[in-house]
Amino acid sequence: MKKLNRKYLLLDRLMDYGDSNFYPFHMPGHKRQKNISLLKDFPNPYQIDITEIEGFDNLHYPTGILKESMVQAAEIYGADKSYYLINGSSCGVLSAVCATANLGGKIIMSRNCHKSAYYGALLKQLETVYVFPQIIDFLGINGGILANDVEKLLEENPNTQAVLVVSPTYEGIVSDIESIAQAVHRRNIPLIVDEAHGAHFAFSEIFPKSALDCGADIVIQSLHKTLPSFTQTAILHVKRKYVDEEKLERYLQIFQSSSPSYVMMAGIEKCIDEMNNFGHEYLKKFFYRLDHLREHLKGLENLWLLDTSIVGKWGVYDIDLSKIVVFGRSTLLSGVELSEILRKKYFLEMEMCGINYIIAITTFLDTEEGLHRLETALIKIDKKLTKQRKAEVKEKNCLENISDSFTNYKPIIKKKLADAMDTSYIQLPINDCTGRVSSEFIYIYPPGIPIVTPGEQMTKEIIEQILLYKKRKFSIEGMADKEAQYLRVCQEE
Numbered sequence: 001m002k003k004l005n006r007k008y009l010l011l012d013r014l015m016d017y018g019d020s021n022f023y024p025f026h027m028p029g030h031k032r033q034k035n036i037s038l039l040k041d042f043p044n045p046y047q048i049d050i051t052e053i054e055g056f057d058n059l060h061y062p063t064g065i066l067k068e069s070m071v072q073a074a075e076i077y078g079a080d081k082s083y084y085l086i087n088g089s090s091c092g093v094l095s096a097v098c099a100t101a102n103l104g105g106k107i108i109m110s111r112n113c114h115k116s117a118y119y120g121a122l123l124k125q126l127e128t129v130y131v132f133p134q135i136i137d138f139l140g141i142n143g144g145i146l147a148n149d150v151e152k153l154l155e156e157n158p159n160t161q162a163v164l165v166v167s168p169t170y171e172g173i174v175s176d177i178e179s180i181a182q183a184v185h186r187r188n189i190p191l192i193v194d195e196a197h198g199a200h201f202a203f204s205e206i207f208p209k210s211a212l213d214c215g216a217d218i219v220i221q222s223l224h225k226t227l228p229s230f231t232q233t234a235i236l237h238v239k240r241k242y243v244d245e246e247k248l249e250r251y252l253q254i255f256q257s258s259s260p261s262y263v264m265m266a267g268i269e270k271c272i273d274e275m276n277n278f279g280h281e282y283l284k285k286f287f288y289r290l291d292h293l294r295e296h297l298k299g300l301e302n303l304w305l306l307d308t309s310i311v312g313k314w315g316v317y318d319i320d321l322s323k324i325v326v327f328g329r330s331t332l333l334s335g336v337e338l339s340e341i342l343r344k345k346y347f348l349e350m351e352m353c354g355i356n357y358i359i360a361i362t363t364f365l366d367t368e369e370g371l372h373r374l375e376t377a378l379i380k381i382d383k384k385l386t387k388q389r390k391a392e393v394k395e396k397n398c399l400e401n402i403s404d405s406f407t408n409y410k411p412i413i414k415k416k417l418a419d420a421m422d423t424s425y426i427q428l429p430i431n432d433c434t435g436r437v438s439s440e441f442i443y444i445y446p447p448g449i450p451i452v453t454p455g456e457q458m459t460k461e462i463i464e465q466i467l468l469y470k471k472r473k474f475s476i477e478g479m480a481d482k483e484a485q486y487l488r489v490c491q492e493e
Contacts, residue, residue: 022343023370025324025360026351029199030228033365039228042270045263059084059260060253069269076276077202079212079237081245085220086264087256089196090116092220092236093164095251096192098124099244100162100218108153109164111411112142112449114194115441115478117164118417122454125418129157131165132410133175134315139306139327140356141171144315147179154187164192167211170352170359170447171306172197172323173316174208181215190217190242196234198320200226200363203279206287208318217242226322226363229271233264286364290321293371297378302385303328303338324360326378333385336472346377352447355472412457415490420455424491427481430466433458436489441478444469450478458489 024031033039052058057066066084074082085092093113097120101107104125109117111130121128131150134143145165154160163184167175177193184191193211195201199221201210212219219237223229236252238245275282297305306325310316328338335353342348342358351361360374414437415423425439435457442452452462466484469476476484 021347023348023373025362025374026349027361028224028229028231029226029363029365031363031365048263048266050262051259056262059265066265073235073272076272077212077237080240081238083236083252084265084268085234085236085256086232086260088232089194089220089222089234091255092234093117093194094120094255095248096218096220097121097164098251099248100190100192101126102161105161106157106159107162107164108150108157108160110145110166112166112169113164115443115450117194118441118450118453122417122421125416127416129153136310136314142169144173144175144317145180146315147176147183150180151183154183160187160189162190162192164194166194168198168208168320170197171325172320174318174320175315176317177211177214177216188242192218195219196222197225199223200283203275204283206283208320212237223268223271226361227271227275228365230264230267233268235268282364289368289371290362293375296375300378300382303378303382322362324362325357327357334472341381342377346373348374348377413455414457415455417454420490425488426491427486427488430463430485430487433487433489434460434463439488439490440480442466442476443478444474445477
């Protein structure tokens, strides 16, 4: 083997970034805060990085300390059983979908589900019936899921085996899970809730109520998104009445590594213990800082923060105010442009950006200094926009009238996911695909919610949407062609 004088490309970049002035308004929730007691107490990861040796149990067949640890977690959350996930919420969603629906069966799922839900449907060759979130027209984003819409679809599809919804959404919008659960349970089937962005809900009444407390049967939470836990760590909670526990555990073994990280599992245990003991106080103080930030940003003229004014409308049952969602709806500033200004001029890294908005994830580990930097940056940007607005409106057209979440679109399903992916395909320029059936996923990441899934017919509107994303320099994923110029479509019979 040839010996190379190789640099540490990734490690050096990570170390440099960690020492830089960039502030993270993105996951993971620990925000790289190395100097607080919570994280200082955690040992050197190399010191505790082991495998399944005597006395340390086995995540896939827990009978000892891991079983005990997860029993304690379930007691804290009020679950019948909880499972540590070291492959992220994705493996929990995959396991939940596969465990609750039979091969070739049917599942009702919200259209704004993460791509992992679609992969589960693909693997089990499921027929997918979509429940669509309400549309918040003036913002161009999805609202909540209505229980009445779920009820109607259950009546129309009596052979449905499970229902899966996302709550909260990436933007922090919470649906009425209690009413949805009641509708689902009248059919004696389970409700799965992807609560990846709501891991903090259970530890304070200041934030929305957790889906587990609202009657959901399987709830998946990403600890690393909003709590002090390592990237890739998550947890799955179960209420047993409508769930085949043995089947679920079998799929968890399939979708999780056979060599689970003890560093990650110890991190999960540490995180949950810390939140159980001190979480309520942490979140109370955090909410005060959030309220202070939002109060100071009320005077913005050109930018607007998503707030409680949308609750009670558009299916929005509640909202997670820790998500700072900033819109430039009345300006010529796109989400990508706003994100770039915040990054390049103010050294603030956002979680994601849409066509007309950005999302900053905040957690109780955000510092006063970090929140103040965000506040100052948004106020300065807003003042500059006020000066530029009149001149720019005369020179340019407003943003294209296509919503970021593509909320008005209802897919035309021609084939099952699995059938469309397994059939013969040809590759065509995307502009020539109107009327053809896609054999690929098309989605923006983050958040990983499909614009198109295999088996759906391409339309002029979809193609315009994808071209708009390309123009706005979003990362389009799922397609074999990384430049998103060519699409694989099913060969016509």
